[in-house]
Amino acid sequence: MRKLAVLFVCLLCLAACQSDPAPVSFMVFGDAAEFAAYEALVAAFEESQTGVDVTLTHIPSQGDYRTRLATDFAAGTPPDVSLLSYRRFGAFAAADQLEPLGAYLDDSDVIARDDFYPITLDSFTWGGELACIPQNISSLVVYYNRDLFTAAGVPEPADDWTWDDFLAAAQTLTLDLDGDGVTDQYGAGVEASLYRISPFVWQNGGRIVDDPANPSQLGLTREPSLVAFEWFVALQTEHGVVPNREAEASMDSETRFINGTTAMYLNSRRGTPTYRESAAFDWDVAPLPRGTQAAGVLHSDAYCLSAAAANKDAAWEFIEFANSPAGQTIVARSGRTVPSLIAVAESEAFLDPAVRPARSRVFLDTIPDLQMVPLLSTWAEIENTATEEIERAFFGDISAEEAAILARDRTEEYFTLALRP
Incomplete structure (x- = not known):
C-alpha cells in the first residue's frame, strides 16, 4: 500500500510538471502589421510543442521600446527574449546582461552557422562569442x-543608377500642383541621421569613423566623407526635393510616401508590411543610387537571451524555432524581414512574385556591398548625438562642415568611454 501511495504521488507530480509549461517572455516593437507577424510566430511555436509558454509584449514605438528595455535591464527584470539591433546590443x-548563444547554436540540430549570411553573425559577435541569433539582413533601399x-x-530606377540620376528624378517629381508657391509633392524623403548618411559616405570613398578597426572619433570632417555629407544636405537646402x-x-516623409505625395522614400525592409497594407498605389524598391562605388549599410536585428532569464533552455527553444526555416518563413511572409537564413531568403517566402515589392531580389543583390557601423557599447549615444548636428545641417541651420566638426567634438567622450568587442 505504501508503494502504491508513493507511486501515486510521483504520478501526480509528473502530471503537474507536464501540465505546467515553462514561461518565456518575449518583447517586440513595431506597428500592427509587424506585431501580427510575431503573434503568428508565437502561435506556431506553441502549436509545435507543449513545454514552453511564450508571453508576447508589444511596444509600438521603437523609441519607447528602447527606453523600456534599458529600464527593465537596469532593474534586473528584462524580458527573457528581445529583439535588438546590432547597433545597440x-x-x-x-x-x-546577455547570455551568449554561440554554444547553443553549435549544439543545435535545427540551425547551424553556415545557414546564415556571414555578416549577420559578425555583427552580433562580442568578446569572441556570438551574443544573439540574427533574424534579418536588410539594406537601405529606395521605395518608389x-x-x-x-x-x-520618369524612367524607373535602374540597378546601377547614380547620385545624379536620383537627383534628376527627385527634381522632376517635386511639384507645386496648384501653383500657390508651396510644394505639394516631394521627389524624395529621407531621415537626416548618421545611419542614413553612412552608405553615401562609403560610396564616396569616405569613412564615418577615423579607423574602422579601432575607432576613436567620427570621420565626417575628412574630404571624401564631407563631400558626401554636403551632397546629402543639399537635397534639402539647395534643391528642395x-x-x-x-x-x-x-507631416513626416514616410506618411507622405504612404499618402502618395512623396515619390521616393529611403527605408529598410521593415517598412514593407505597412506599405503593403496602407499604400493605395503601385510601388516597388530600387537599390541606393551609386557614388564612386557601391555601398550599403547593414540593418540587422537579432533574438537575444537575457542573462537573467530563469528558463534559458526554454527561451532557447523559442529562439531556435524563430530562426528555423519554419520560423523565419512565417515572419518573412509578412514582408517584415529579409531572412538571415540564406535558404529562406532565396525561397518564395521572401521572393514571392505575387506580392510587393516585385524587385525584392534587390535586397539580396546588395548584400555583398553591405558595411557595418562600429560595434561599440556607446554607439547609440554617438549616433544620437551626431544626428542632432546632421539634422541642423540638413535643415539649413549650419553648414555641413560645421555639423561635421560639432558631431566629431561632441561625441569624442563617448568614444573614450566605449567598450569594444
Missing part, C-alpha cells in the same frame, strides 16, 4: 511610387 553585451514615376514620364523642417513637422 553592445551596451547590453558589455554589461554582461511607380504611379508617380509613370505620370511624370525633400521637405524642410516645417513641412516635415507637419
